[in-house]
Amino acid sequence: MSAITSTPDRRDTHVLPASEGSLFQRLLRGAVTPGGAVFLLAAVLFIAVVWANPSFGEPPQLIRFIGRTAPIAIAAMGQYYVIVAGEFDLSMGAVIATQVVIAGNYIGDDESRVLPAIALMLAIGAVVGLVNGLCTTLLKVPSFIVTLGTMLALGGLVRYLTGGAATGNPVDSFREIGRGGLQDVPVLDVLPYPVIILTVVAVASVWLMRSPFGRTLIASGDNPDAAGLAGSHVWWVKTRAFMLSSLAATVAGILLVGYAGVHPSVGAGYEFQAITAVVLGGVVLGGGRGWVLSAAAGAFALELLFSFLNFQEVESTWRNSVQGLIIILAVALAARAWTLGRRPSRTPASPTPSAAPSPTPARPGTETGEN
Amino acid sequence: MRRNIHRAPLAVASALLLGVFATSCSTEDPTDDTSASEAPADSAESPEEGSEETESSEEWFDQEVYDTQYEQRSATFEGNPEQPWLQYIDGEMTDTSKLASKGAKKACFANASISNPWRQTGWITMNQQLEVLVDEGVISEMETRDAGDDDNTQIADIDYFISEGNCDAFIISPNSTAALTDAVERACDTGKPVVVFDRGVETDCATTFIHPIGGFAWGIDTAEYLIDNLEEGDKVIALRILPGVDVLEQRWAAAEKLFEENGIEAVDYFTGADPTKIKTIITDELNKGEVAGVWMDAGDGGVAAIEAFEDFGADYPVMTGEDEMSFLRKWEETGLTGLAPVYSNFQWRTPLLALEKIFAGEEVPKEWVLPQTPITEDERADYLEANEGMPDGHYAKFGGEDLPGYPEVWQERQIP
Numbered sequence: 025m026s027a028i029t030s031t032p033d034r035r036d037t038h039v040l041p042a043s044e045g046s047l048f049q050r051l052l053r054g055a056v057t058p059g060g061a062v063f064l065l066a067a068v069l070f071i072a073v074v075w076a077n078p079s080f081g082e083p084p085q086l087i088r089f090i091g092r093t094a095p096i097a098i099a100a101m102g103q104y105y106v107i108v109a110g111e112f113d114l115s116m117g118a119v120i121a122t123q124v125v126i127a128g129n130y131i132g133d134d135e136s137r138v139l140p141a142i143a144l145m146l147a148i149g150a151v152v153g154l155v156n157g158l159c160t161t162l163l164k165v166p167s168f169i170v171t172l173g174t175m176l177a178l179g180g181l182v183r184y185l186t187g188g189a190a191t192g193n194p195v196d197s198f199r200e201i202g203r204g205g206l207q208d209v210p211v212l213d214v215l216p217y218p219v220i221i222l223t224v225v226a227v228a229s230v231w232l233m234r235s236p237f238g239r240t241l242i243a244s245g246d247n248p249d250a251a252g253l254a255g256s257h258v259w260w261v262k263t264r265a266f267m268l269s270s271l272a273a274t275v276a277g278i279l280l281v282g283y284a285g286v287h288p289s290v291g292a293g294y295e296f297q298a299i300t301a302v303v304l305g306g307v308v309l310g311g312g313r314g315w316v317l318s319a320a321a322g323a324f325a326l327e328l329l330f331s332f333l334n335f336q337e338v339e340s341t342w343r344n345s346v347q348g349l350i351i352i353l354a355v356a357l358a359a360r361a362w363t364l365g366r367r368p369s370r371t372p373a374s375p376t377p378s379a380a381p382s383p384t385p386a387r388p389g390t391e392t393g394e395n
Numbered sequence: 396m397r398r399n400i401h402r403a404p405l406a407v408a409s410a411l412l413l414g415v416f417a418t419s420c421s422t423e424d425p426t427d428d429t430s431a432s433e434a435p436a437d438s439a440e441s442p443e444e445g446s447e448e449t450e451s452s453e454e455w456f457d458q459e460v461y462d463t464q465y466e467q468r469s470a471t472f473e474g475n476p477e478q479p480w481l482q483y484i485d486g487e488m489t490d491t492s493k494l495a496s497k498g499a500k501k502a503c504f505a506n507a508s509i510s511n512p513w514r515q516t517g518w519i520t521m522n523q524q525l526e527v528l529v530d531e532g533v534i535s536e537m538e539t540r541d542a543g544d545d546d547n548t549q550i551a552d553i554d555y556f557i558s559e560g561n562c563d564a565f566i567i568s569p570n571s572t573a574a575l576t577d578a579v580e581r582a583c584d585t586g587k588p589v590v591v592f593d594r595g596v597e598t599d600c601a602t603t604f605i606h607p608i609g610g611f612a613w614g615i616d617t618a619e620y621l622i623d624n625l626e627e628g629d630k631v632i633a634l635r636i637l638p639g640v641d642v643l644e645q646r647w648a649a650a651e652k653l654f655e656e657n658g659i660e661a662v663d664y665f666t667g668a669d670p671t672k673i674k675t676i677i678t679d680e681l682n683k684g685e686v687a688g689v690w691m692d693a694g695d696g697g698v699a700a701i702e703a704f705e706d707f708g709a710d711y712p713v714m715t716g717e718d719e720m721s722f723l724r725k726w727e728e729t730g731l732t733g734l735a736p737v738y739s740n741f742q743w744r745t746p747l748l749a750l751e752k753i754f755a756g757e758e759v760p761k762e763w764v765l766p767q768t769p770i771t772e773d774e775r776a777d778y779l780e781a782n783e784g785m786p787d788g789h790y791a792k793f794g795g796e797d798l799p800g801y802p803e804v805w806q807e808r809q810i811p
Contacts (some may be wrong), residue, residue, distance in 0.1 A: 077683050085682055091677060183510075190720070192787040193698075203706065284670035284699050292669065296596070334679035340663050341638065 059308020059318040065304070065354060066321050069328035076335040084213035089331070090324075091205070091216030092283060095276035097323040098222060099294055099300035101229050102272020104319035105265040107302050110245040110311025111160060116276075116298055118178035119152055120291025125182050128286030131194035138198045145274050147191035149297030152178070153270030158262025160325050168268075174226070175295070186288050193285045197281040202282020218279050222320075225275065229316045241265055245311025303355055432769040455644040456652060457611075464611040472766050479766045480741040480794050481748060488603050488758040494588050494754030496563075499535035502750055503562035506543040506550045507570035508596075511668075512695060512719060512788030515810055517743030522811045523798040524744045533751045538562070546574040553578040558586055564588040564753070566746045569596050572641055588753045590746045594642060601758045607739040607767035610642040613692075614649025616769050617715040620734040621688045622657045624713045629687035632680050632712075633663035634700060635671055636693050642738075646692045661690065670699030677703035687716040694735070701729060713787050718770050721787035723779055735770040741794025 045053075054060040074081040080089070099116055106113040123145045131141045156174055160167040193199065205216035232238050244258045245249040252258045273294070280290050305322030308315025329350055338346050472482035502525075509518045526535040538560060542549035549570045556562050565582045569575040569591065576597045583590045583600035592605035621631055633653060635647055647663065654661040662680070666672045672697045680686050681704070689700050694717020704711055712730035717720035718735045726733050742765050752759050770778055770791060778791040783804050795801055 080682050088678070203702070204566060240708050282669060284674050285702075287668065287696070289667055289669040290671055293740050312799065330675070335683055337662055340635070340665050340743070343665075 029111055038249070048204050052261055054378070059304075059315040062305045062321045062325055065357075066325040066328060069325055069332060073328055073332045073335060076332060080335075081330070083211050087212045087214070087219060088089040089216040089327070090222070093145075093324055093327040094216075094218035094222035095202075095279045095283070096297055096301065096327060098272050098279070099276040099298040100305070100323040101225060101316055101320040102230075102269040102276075103295070103298035104198065104305075104314065104316050105241065105268045105272075106167070107177065107307055107309060108245045108264045108311055108314050108316075109265040111262060111265070112171060113156065113266060114168065114171040114295045114301070115156060115178065116269065116273045116292045116295040117293055118175040118182070118295075119270050119273040120277040120280060120294055121182045121288055123149065123274050124281050124286055125185050125288060126291045127194050127198065127278070127281045128192060129185060131198055131212065132192065134265050135195050135197055137218050138195065142278065145278065147270065147275030149270040150267050153267030154263060156249035156257075156270065157266035158297070161262050162258035171295075182288050184283060185205070194281060199282040199285070201281040202284075204282070221275065221279065223243050225272070226317060226320060233316050237261070242312055242331045245313075247312070268367070268372065297326060298323070300351060300355075304351075326351070329354075343387065408412055417422035427745040431782075432627055449550045455641070456648040457645075460468075460609070460645075461611045461615075461649060461652075463508055464609045465585075465615055467608045467764060468612050468615065468767075470764075473690050476558055479739070479792075483760045485763045486764075487761040489761050491588070491602065491753045492756045492757055494753050496603070496754050499532050500563035500754055501535050501561060501749070502537040502564050502747065503556040504539040504566040504746075505549055505556060505568070506539055506541050507549060507568050508541060509803075509810065510544055512742060513693075513738070513790060515788065516793050516805070518804055519674055519739050519808070519810060520741070520793050520795040520798065521713060521747065521798050523795055523804060524747050526622050528747055528751060533594040533760045534747065535753065537566075537747075542569060544736045546570050548563045549575060551584055559786075562587065562588070564750050564751070566590045566592070567594045567601075584696045588750060590749050590753075592746045594783055599761070602753060603761060603763050603765040605742055605749065605765065606744045607737075607742055609767075610645025611649040613736050613738060614646040614651075614769055615653065617646075617690055617734060617736050618653035618718070620655050620715055620769075621690060621713055622653060622659060623689050624732055625659060627658035628683065629659055630680075631659050631661045631688035631690050632677060632686055632700075633661050633690045634666050634676070634696065635693070636663055636668050636695070651689055657689070666696060668693070668695040670696050674703045674706075678707055681707045681709050685778055686712055688712050691716055693717055693738075694719040694722045698725045701725050701731065718778070718791040720782060720791065722790045723743070723770070723775060723791060724787070727775060727779060733772065735775070737767055737769055738789040739765050739767050739791050739794075740792055741765070742796075744794060749771075765786070 055064050099120070100248035103113055103116060108225070126145060126148070127141060130144065131137045152174060156167070156171050159165050159170040163170075168197075201217055201221075205214045205219070207326065209215045222359055233241075240251065240256045240261050241264075242255065244261050248258045273291075276294070277291065284290055302314070302319045303309060303322070304319030305320070306327055307319055329347065333343055335344060360394060405650065420719065422768060453660055453768070467484060470484050472479075474482040506518070507514075509515050525534060525537050529536070538556070540549075540555070542552055553555065553565070553567065555573075556565060564587055565585075567575070567579055567582065569579065572595060575711065578597045579589065580598050580600055582777035583598070589601045590603055590605065591601040595604055611618055633650065636643055638644065651661060651663070654799075664672075666676065677686070677689070677700055678764045686704075686709070689712045691697055691700070691714075697714070697716035697719070698721050701714070706755065713727055714733045716726065716733065718734055718737045718740075723735060726735065745763065745765065749759050749763065781796070782789060782791050784802065786806065786808050786810070789805060793805065795805065
């Protein structure tokens with residue numbers, strides 16, 4: 025998949041290995057990279073779920089599944105920006121919970137407050153990201169600690185606002201964003217709004233990662249010193265990554281209020297689910313490598329896994345252990361694919377020998393050009 | 396250093412760690428935001444419980460207690476039915492003539508937490524009751540310490556009250572059963588009145604132990620309702636808050652036993668009251684096949700469960716929730732076949748009133764069992780009307796209608 029879009033440098037005279045051969049060959053090569061393997065993993069899990077429960081494969085059910093996975097997929101894409109820049113954002117779940125509670129408390133039954141509320145929530149998301157980013161880049165506090173602090177601070181705020189218990193849901197018109205959809209769509213029956221929002225976010229993310237900002241972001245994650253020497257403002261690039269992450273969490277929060285309703289536990293654990301999804305998607309912790317859509321695919325793989333366990337009726341008491349083991353296994357396999365993908369081929373695959381000697385040959389789904 | 400991170404082994408190692416972290420954090424609910432009706436007892440931290448931690452649901456089942464609570468559901472309660480918070484089942488009484496004392500007294504309240512809507516509602520009611528007793532000159536003041544769902548904090552709170560609180564009486568709502576036993580005994584050793592309510596401890600030293608009938612009664616009421624309204628072989632989804640809390644485990648232990656005996660297929664899930672999780676679980680189950688019933692061990696999140704049926708386009712299930720307003724309203728709106736079991740919220744009034752009796756030298760029940768009657772569909776309209784304007788997190792049987800500040804204090808949900 026990633027191979028289709030790989031035209032890293034059009035001005036280059038020689039063809040990079042990733043963009044040679046037939047479409048099939050390129051797909052195959054892409055699939056053995058971590059960024060591509062996650063799509064295979066998601067496909068395998070999807071087949072397993074449909075095998076366990078055939079009705080899951082029907083278009084109306086499938087599109088609903090995509091709709092309910094949209095929040096975590098969007099969160100994973102937000103987390104991707106931060107991780108690919110070499111940082112972490114642990115505050116995501118707390119941002120979601122804060123936004124959910126704000127939606128419940130501020131909107132309430134007042135329909136006229138829907139638009140101001142969305143603006144307010146996005147502003148709060150941007151500010152949280154800005155604070156995270158500036159503390160990390162300018163104050164040089166490790167992002168792990170900064171965002172952990174933000175997480176605790178926001179968690180305390182939610183507890184203060186709610187006392188730790190649920191408040192009422194906001195008006196239905198606001199909840200429609202996460203709950204409703206376009207009716208009477210052929211084949212699908214209904215096209216949930218979250219699916220549309222997810223598509224828009226995905227397309228925007230791909231575009232963003234192919235823009236100068238995206239390239240600089242990956243360069244900053246790969247080697248901030250080099251990126252700085254090359255003339256980019258690393259601090260501002262990374263800060264924007266944090267803002268994108270918090271904004272993604274805000275969008276996920278808006279969708280979750282609609283999908284589920286207001287409860288302080290909404291969003292709990294989302295930061296780790298998002299990080300797991302990003303890692304499953306073959307994005308390297310520490311930054312510099314990975315494809316944004318692979319992060320979203322990682323989120324889908326995770327949700328498919330959870331659904332698979334639901335369908336298998338795994339005993340509730342040890343369901344968590346099963347999930348944990350499978351995730352470890354999946355990440356280990358993805359990492360294995362990474363080392364396989366890195367290994368230079370034994371027979372010179374490239375017709376132009378000049379491309380082969382490069383010690384780290386470009387691989388689809390792992391290099392900057394692939395985004 | 397940054398280069399090192401790019402090496403596969405390190406990346407794998409950190410990924411694995413995160414994977415583990417992710418599952419432990421994302422799939423389990425932190426105890427601090429549970430919405431069980433009772434204080435979530437993080438019993439894993441309690442030193443005394445040790446090997447009893449890994450009890451399966453069968454081990455939570457206690458035939459003797461089950462039988463007692465089964466009987467108590469139809470027992471006759473002494474006292475005025477208009478004031479259910481003062482009713483009790485006839486039994487052993489504590490003679491308090493030696494504790495009788497004149498003048499306004501200082502009460503010290505060690506509270507487990509107010510981290511769920513049930514406890515918040517009760518806490519509001521208790522403070523309004525306090526206002527009355529302060530005006531009457533029975534209580535001078537009540538000093539409260541909130542343990543925030545933490546056993547150790549609550550033990551420290553009780554010890555502080557004993558040594559420095561200058562207390563005339565103790566009110567304790569224990570966070571967990573075994574862990575708080577010693578601290579409650581230390582309070583009893585002071586010779587002052589000790590009132591324990593909601594969840595119990597493993598000692599009967601308290602002057603009175605106030606609680607509704609209990610978890611088994613809840614399980615019996617709800618399971619029998621579902622069994623009566625479903626066919627044999629029907630499927631019921633059981634949505635549970637979290638494992639390890641005795642009152643919640645007892646609710647499920649009783650229900651599971653009855654479902655098994657009556658051929659109802661029940662699958663249980665832990666949700667942490669997270670509506671996202673509830674919705675996902677129900678949707679997956681609906682994908683798999685028909686779901687005829689939903690059983691909940693606490694009503695928080697009941698609305699999300701019903702919405703999952705709506706969004707899927709499936710028929711409404713037969714369902715048991717709780718007397719939380721959000722559930723009652725959704726229940727009426729959808730017209731589904733349902734029952735609202737009650738874990739009597741009005742019990743939060745009783746401890747202060749018990750102190751009034753104790754200082755007056757009146758005898759109080761050693762174990763003060765309060766009525767616990769579910770709200771049926773026929774009674775629903777009355778409770779909805781009586782609680783009009785109350786927030787979604789309010790509990791219909793809060794029992795504070797005759798207290799000052801009604802209804803504004805509860806409507807505004809002014810948490811003291």
